[in-house]
Amino acid sequence: MATSSKLNAKIPEGTIENKWTKYRSTVHLVNPSNKRSLEVIVVGSGLAGSSAAASLAEMGYKVKVFCYQDSPRRAHSIAAQGGINAAKNYQNDGDSVYRLFYDTIKGGDYRAREANVHRLAEVSSGIIDQCVAQGVPFAREYGGTLSNRSFGGTQVQRTFYAAGQTGQQLLLGAYSALQRQVGMGAVQLLARHEMMDVVTIDGKARGIIARDLVTGKLERHFGHAVLLCTGGYGNVFYLSTNAMGCNVTAAWKAHKKGAFFGNPCYTQIHPTCIPVSGDHQSKLTLMSESLRNDGRIWVPKKKDDARKAVDIPEEERDYYLERRYPAFGNLVPRDVASRAAKERCDAGYGVGASKMAVYLDFAANTERYGKIEATKLNLQNPSKAEIMRLGKEVVKEKYGNLFDMYKQITDENPYEMPMRIYPAVHYTMGGLWVDYNLMTTVEGLYALGEANFSDHGANRLGASALMQGLADGYFVIPYTIGDYLSEEIRTKAIPTDNEAFVKAEKEVQDRIDTLLNIKGTKTVDHFHKRLGKIMWEKCGMARNKEGLQWAISEIQKLKKEFWNEVRVPGTNNEFNTELEKAHRVADFIELGELMCIDALNRNESCGGHFREEFQTEEGEALRDDDNFAYVAAWEFKGESNFELHKEELKYENIKIAARSYK
Amino acid sequence: MSHGNMNLTLKVWKQKNKDSKGTFETYNVKGISPDMSFLEMFDVLNEQLITEGKEPIAFDHDCREGICGMCSMYINGRPHGPKGGVTTCQLHMRSFNNGDTIVVEPWRGAAFPVIKDLAVDRSSFDRIMAAGGFVSVNTGNAKDANNILIPKDDADTAFNAAACIGCGACVAACKNSSAMLFVSAKVSQLSLLPQGKIEKQDRVLNMVKQMDEEGFGNCTNTGACEAECPKSISLENIARMNREYLGSSFFQNK
Amino acid sequence: MSKKSGFLSSSIGKKFIMGLTGLFLISFLVVHVSLNSAIFLNDGGVTFNAGADFMAHNPVIRIVEIGLFAGLILHIVQALVLTLENKKARPVAYQVVNGSANSSWYSRSMGLLGSLLLLFLVVHLANFWLPTKVAVFSHTEHNTFNNMKEVFAEWYIVVIYLVGVIGLLYHLLHGFQSAFQSLGINHKKYTPIIKKAGIWFSIIVCALFAAMPITMHLGLIK
Incomplete structure (x- = not known):
């Protein structure tokens, strides 16, 4: 297989250990006086966006930041709970850059680009240093050093955390760095602004059209470079752990303007979410993966067992992860854990009213902690109740906020009975195709963080999303953007009355007018829910050829119906949340089709992409490295017309092998 | 579409934009489930309003898991409603009773001007x-x-x-x-x-x-x-x- | 880089002044209630009058008295400024406020309680402070104890005083601990003690003050 001539990943020469160091030291620079006249547009203010904007502004570039929320601090990075990985080896348990690199490639089921992942592992350590310097209050030991915990898919403890709010603390750190630059006048902040299109001139990204969400006014903004830090597209499934506003619009517009979309079918379904309670549900809530450190996952051995969890004796419980994967047990990667849960539920062993849930049980570890506490307290022959009481204190200390959240949502007490959990859409590994510099196939247009496809292959390991977002923003883009901007120092700011801006704005305006004038009978949410149902059933945890073909035709019908029957109330010249949603859903529908096309094309199972036709006898994912060790980068050619380009994945430093967690 | 049997009367602040004067509007919502979140109840109401050709109520929300800080409703005289320690998005309808009248206002303050309805700056x-x-x-x-x-x-x-x-x-x-x-x-x-x-x-x-x-x-x-x-x-x-x-x-x- | 503004015009500065003057006025209350409690010795007002005489003529006390009035005026003026600013901070009021769910009524009514106290103070000064001053300046003898007996002979005056004392009680219940918070004193170990001390202080001081008009009116103090 050969890489498409349209894709140049620009991976530097040299050994894997030296590529980044060498590249960083030789990449073109922009001198400080030139930086002042170079303008950079950053769309999105999550970990990637805020950190990139702050870092670039510190370097001297003129930066504009856009976010659809009322403040950059609301970006959905804030909801990440468990932690952030870094190859610090503070626990002296054998961690290293190579091991983090290896775990990430393996966790991604050998579908990520080696050079990018190695760079990620290299800079991981600096992220922790940077965040601590900013005042991020990570968890600490009594000696004052940083604390770590373990996460899925690894056998070392390399995850740094701040209780169950790691994402929040990291984002607030990046946000504070950003606000510092805002205060210094180096960054102009445009909150409650949504990017509606990229403006390209002579094949280069030169700005964006944005809509002021409060007044509805369309605005033209010029930039020498445009950075899309707009997150993932999990909301294509309607129900996901993403925030309600998370959307694909910015990435999709870029795609339609020439940016290839990489591996759109790679979706991460997170195993530990609170199950759906009814069809009123608007979003799903994740229970941190850190719970799998101490919780044991099981279902009854008997089908349709109606007994309460506590009444089912030990020997009648099936700890199916420990049974199937003795080496990693409850800490297998997310895709494996999710599929195993689905397998049990589909086979009729699910629990709860809907039978679409499994138990996450803390009793065994509560007892273990209780015994340790009793020993500490020198208690002779403590009663079981006493041990459990002591153990609960420990569990409360470690996971109290998560347990409270579970109780709040389900009205059940997780200290008394096991939690019910089920997999839910959580993250999208796919995204805009980028080269080593994080540039898309449109010159001057970059994608950072979850918005790009680059580092996680077909499955992301826990605590790696935060790492990647911050790596891209703090430590990658500040260097790699120089490669492009050093060639742009002679480009004067292009006035926004340029015809490219005028044309782009008109297209946006036309689309708004069209949406408002359909005046149909069905709400935007109605279409979103239907799209979500198609995607979840046919392009979710398990996919097959017939299902995907059916889904593609259904989505095409849905698209037609949407553009004929949607009802968008109100006008353009006001704060109109329905209009915002309509734009986003229209793009999700088009993306959904591409996801199914990509899933249909990939005749193998890997990571989060599980094709039922391609599995081992034991039901494990069956990769086809001979035919599919490539990144699928899709080029937009017109309505429902996408052309596939392949980037061959070469493994020169890691032996590609069947992934085993047994 | 929803499976519940709570019927409620809502008195909600409606204000076109920051320069206009607002008033309270009264709405009736039916078939609310106690498992719904307060915002999901608003989703049901808005869905109903749009279908009836009326204007939906604008409110701020995003993560719906109590961490982004965007949701902001002043419910029956208290920010984020009657239950302590939660945001509006994590307030569930089981905290209310069938037949209740609920008054919903935006955050009020000179430093938090209303943008529209329940959304403030x-x-x-x-x-x-x-x-x-x-x-x-x-x-x-x-x-x-x-x-x-x-x-x-x-x-x-x-x-x-x-x-x-x-x-x-x-x-x-x-x-x-x-x-x-x-x-x-x-x-x-x-x-x-x-x-x-x-x-x-x-x-x-x-x-x-x-x-x-x-x-x-x-x-x-x-x-x-x-x-x-x-x-x-x-x-x-x-x-x-x-x-x-x-x-x-x-x-x-x- | 530094964007300093005047300390006294800042919100925290103003609160600092409120707390400081509040504590100063509280310290006056200690002196006032201790001295007046001498009437409970029931010695026909001998000890009490000796104290009152000392307070009326000692030059140091005269100076402190000026400070006291200055503190009181500062407390009142600052309260007015703060109240006006706070009103401006919420131009549109809530339709429904369930204040009792998150705070005590008296903590939210310090302005009202303070105004009540100010009204009471006018009556109180007219009753006692003015006659003393007149006596001092006209170099005549003044028996404060007898003055009290006369004033408290009227039942409606007793009622006015009891209302004033109740106002004082609630003003102190919040003000005592609030002053410490405004001065930045809040500590896991000591704040609970301060809060308790504030409650007991308020109750004891106000009980003693309340007992004075009652016992005098009922003729228990001779």
């Missing part, structure tokens, strides 16, 4: 942050993280202050619309940590100055902010900020 918080809510460290300047040892208690106290989600419930709850709890949480977090101590005098002076300029009221220590904070940020932070402000005002060498 909280950019004043961002400006306070820009005035000093940071540690002045550029990317790449950091030393190894474990070179800075921090006593666990200090780290924990800083974390508890840092748990603030910036929703503004403290301002909404305060009879004076004071932002002291929000500002003090950030001041405390950073001044408790060695990294933040270096510029703590400038920080507290600048942030308080910006806070005053934004038009927030003064703290009268009623404690309403702490009681209504969904993240239980402590009043101790306000005292700490007072202390630091006094110290910085009297002893700063410039």
